[in-house]
Amino acid sequence: EVLLVESGGALIEPGGSLRVSCAASGFTFSSFAMNWVRQAPGGGLEWVSSISGTGGSTYYADSVKGRFTISRDNAKKTLYLQMNSLKAEDTAVYHCAKEFPGYYFYYMDVWGKGTTVTVSS
């Protein structure tokens, strides 16, 4: 069974830093691009960032560029999102999502349940 499990969410003060993780199982992790998508409380989906299977290519939404860094450890089958200079508007559930086979990061076929990041003083 393909499974994605996020962790690391927390209550953090504005301006702080946090790293969330996504542990993958049930598929060849290094063969697929991965994504982070967030959903604010009561809000819609917002694409945050994507990374290629090798980790050599990364992509970011303008809202997080320069503050967030996506990375992966293929040996550990784990995806990461390092979040710096956090703002209240970064408060959301952060989902990791796997590439729909053959379509790079354009589509996502398996999603984790998410980890909650709350930015507040």
Place this chain on the structure above:
Amino acid sequence: QSALTQPASVSGSPGQSIAISCTGSSSDVGGYNFVSWYQQHPGKVPKLIMYDVTKRPSGVSNRFSGSRSGNTASLTISGLQADDEADYYCCSYTSSSTLVFGGGTRLTVL
């Protein structure tokens, strides 16, 4: 990277057909075939139900269909069923090598 424009809500009776629009620009919806739709039931994770504008992943009912005219993509659901009640999001690849979602549409089955 402005969100794609979707109606906030649509509704229909069981058995009817409804359509949800998703309007962007020539830099996203109108410029690439990488347009998708996701269904999200309350408390659940999103599910991919349409990709490449008109293609359905394996296992998705053929009551769901996709189309596009210019910068507007549409998702049509025919033969509405109670289980179709959910939030629907469109998503497109953009000329900036990013993805952008629509604001989401709440479908109510009356």
